[in-house]
Amino acid sequence: MTQDEHKEGFKGMANPSRYGIERVAYWLMRLSGLGLLAYFIGHIYETSNILRGRVGWNEFLELTQTTEGHIVLAIVIAMCVFHTVNGIRVMLGHGGVGVGKPARPDYPYDPASQNYRHKIGIYSAIILAAIAMMYGLAVMFGE
């Protein structure tokens, strides 16, 4: 270790295990945001295959008909649902909605901003993402 700023670094930022469900949501939001970005870029590349005509298009579409393709798509569905639902919660929070009111704090000082409304938002995002993913898997593998 050099004599530096002693920052916790990427590992500390990405460690979701210490600070409750809110930090897990923060982590999933980043992960799903980056995952969706990767999918979005891949998606543009994939759909650009239509320039190769019907054969090229169909060839490429077959990729999504494999088991791996189904699993990737199911994960994309989950990321999409979590990112959207949690994104709405985060945007409301960022605007100061549902973060509690200032008040004289009492021991043991449970922070009002980490309240049940936001926790319900986070759990709903996770549960809805899981349901959507299972539905997607059922449709894709149920053919």
Add this chain to the structure above:
Amino acid sequence: MAQVSDVADNQSSQTKTLRIARYNPEKNSEKQFMEFSVPVEKWTTVLETILNVKQHQDHSVGVRYSCRQATCGSCGMIINGKPRLACFTKVSELDSDVVTVEPMNNFPIIRDLAVKFERLFDTHHKIKPYLDRDDTELESDAKEFLQSPEELEQYIQFANCIKCGLCNSACPTMATDSSFVGPQALAQAYRYVADSRDKGKDSRLKIIDESHGIWRCHFAGSCSQVCPKGVDPAMGIQLLRGYMLGFRS
């Protein structure tokens, strides 16, 4: 005699292992842990175990403390993985036979458990932590600025901050961005913006509206979870952002 044995019966003396991170940036290249056996009662704080080591086993352990009652903000450190005040954390509440103490993250290390606070004080100073207005109550014929109890409630929670830095140590943005103004200073910006006697709202909002300012907060809330004084920086930051986005006036 009976009384004496009563006291003895009530004692829950145990021996626990205290692991202290040792690191002197001028001498060592790496942090190393030293282990000590320390006697612990139900009420012993982590700071007391460190002072016990200093007194009886190794005087050279570097640690900063003063008030021993969660008031001065000196003794913040990582205790079993989380930022906490050593004087405000009882060993018994950690529920572990081993207590590991390390210097706070996101602060440069001076030696062992003591870290530099310059940046925290700089960012705190930057947001103008004082009533910003042209007149003063200090002149001989001036009246004091009046404030109702309801107006006091708007910010008193944030005035509890003891500048311990635990929030900055837990913050995921601070973990990778050393230019981020940080939850401590942002919570103090809210403390003054919400004070009915203050007139510096616009200039303070401008100070935090920069590329390493308030917008780097992702509302992970870790700051509020570790704050030992109930300040809830995450709430202050989102309320500030509410003003800036036009949701609040």
